[in-house]
Amino acid sequence: MSAIDSPATRRRGGRTSLMAARGAEKTPRLSTINYAIKPVEAVSADQLERIHLASLAILREIGIDFRDETALRQWREVGADVRGERVHLEPDMIMGLISKAPRSFELRSRDPDQRVTISQETLTFGTMQGAPNVRDVNGVRRSSTMEDLRDVNRLTQMLPGFHVAGGFTCEPTDIAVPWRHLHINRSSLVETNLPYFGLTTGQQRAEDSIAMARIAYGEEFMKSNAVIIGQISGNSPLVWDATMLEGLRVYAEANQVVLLSPFVLGAANTPADVAATAAQLNAEALAGLAYTQLAVPGTKMIYGQYSVSVSMRSGAPMSGMPEVSLLNVLVGQLARRYGIPWRTTASQSSAKTFDPQSGYESAIAYMSGATAKSNLFLHAGGWDEAGLVCCLAKFVADAEQNLLIAKYAQGVSFDHFDDALEAIRRIGPGGHYLGDAFTLKRFKEAFISPELLDYLSYEQWKAKGSKDMAQRCREKAKATLESYEPPQIDVAVREELDAFVAKRQNEISPSLA
């Protein structure tokens, strides 16, 4: 042995201790992931400038619709050229507003130790959103219910690979639409203690979301801390709707985070051209981001985008395509130019089941986001069937992939470089490192060892029941749900949330009961 292995602490207690230690070994929840890789770039600085200038020209010459009276009034007040709903914006005004955005901010959790920084140098994972169906732990596809949403929130809480709960990961279709947002928020707050996505579809739903967050976190706390994100979707081409802008203002005024996502269906609502699609997407994003800073200067915001290309055979959205990967890289380059953290769509697939297509599309989406240095990986949990199904098997597989991507993003460490070089001297030509003291010390941290991907020999795999990835993941999802431990929440807070839901249901429409 060498100096690495100090005799004073050699005894580890043999089998009993190791079994107990390995049994209790639990991968800790991801904390802030700091990038240490250099991002790939798809275009030169000159080409990037062409896209940027094209976006500004679109906003000045074509203009963008803000279908919202308040927003139009606010634009007029600062001297923008407003013609009906069409707003024409000068480059200086846009860039001046955008410069007011914070470059870095924190998301807080009910666990005081769990703080996540969002900036251009960090990486954050959130689950999928908006599926009307689930593929459950038995592999059955059906309309999702409140209990399914509670289950995905339970998985989010238990699996270490998520920073942010999706909020409306799947739709509780068994709850009447006017009441639904109340129950979605309640589940985010009760089943998880993570920062989460609230509802943004209209003034009232946004206000209810903020009110419920304040019950759990306290109004005072939320004045200076962000705990909830509002997802504001654009209506491409070149439209921001009243519904979304109302939601945006509610979140911004409450000092919470907004994520502005133009919605790109490449070649359907953008030109059939990657660079021009980026220019349009960027124009939409810039207008939304600038408006956010006009409405509430200093608002914490994330440059969003949802990008897929469209199959000209059927009109269906396609993920994992090379054009989408290139768009990711372009948006990354643009967002860095503006100094604003940006979001990618991490794990998306159009596959109907958790099959090889699902794996390929998702893996490409993951890696394109990571190499482009995206700061929020949204939909990094469960997304199949172009977002129409939340697959619980894929949910747990994605949670594991998040750990792998996090490792990749953190780049190459030189912390042990010299010790490792010494090992090369020790072993020399023709030997092996498996029994070397350095390997023994470092193997667990140096190379990640996933649980759900299978690396058994054929014989071992067969002996363990010849299970494919989907089956292993269904079993993992089931076991995780069985071992679910709810996060701490004060009984009084829980009762207040329940009372709020009951009161608001009654105010909205008591007859739905």
Add this chain to the structure above:
Amino acid sequence: MSDEQIFLSELSDDELVQQMHDDLYDGLKEEIEEGTHILLERGWAPYKVLTEALVEGMRIVGEDFRDGILFVPEVLLSANAMKAGMFILRPLLAATGAPKQGKMVIGTVKGDIHDIGKNLVGMMMEGAGFDVIDLGINNAVEKYMAALEEHQPDIIGMSALLTTTMPYMKVVIDTMKEKGIRDDYVVLVGGAPLNEEFGKAVGADAYCRDAAVAVETAKDFMKRRHNTRSDR
């Protein structure tokens, strides 16, 4: 556990053997050497030290490796500690005429230079108390034959990583048959592209999918050999 000092010499025999199982598990070479000496000083027969303290300890290690609890580097450390104990016991075992665990000649076949798996098997076999003669890589049939004659092993182990080199195992076994010595040895084969069918087809006694299986299989064959021998 690690912060309280343990003096092996103050332990009763049973406690000491238990502690040695733990120390083997933790891969502690010096502690195993000390424990081996203490048991011998207390009058234990070398063979009893080997079987009850060392082999039994390594059985636990092997089991937990098979079940995915222990990792390769940890098992190699245990095997290394076991070897240190064996180093003390080997001359005494020879002197007392105690039954042996067995002897194995091992090497990768001609054309194949991939030896990580073979090395792993060799170390695990040594860890289980076997004498291992490692012929290294790229072994022609003549080299295997010479080694069988020189070392008189119980087991011959052949390994290959390439589908292009694995048929050479049949050349070796066929040569053993021609010489009329095939049944004098247990033939174990292994390597990533092999499987049970291939092992049977070339006329091996068993295909071993990994190092832990190789040790189990070897022990199993040795038990049968001892039985047949005592039947004689």
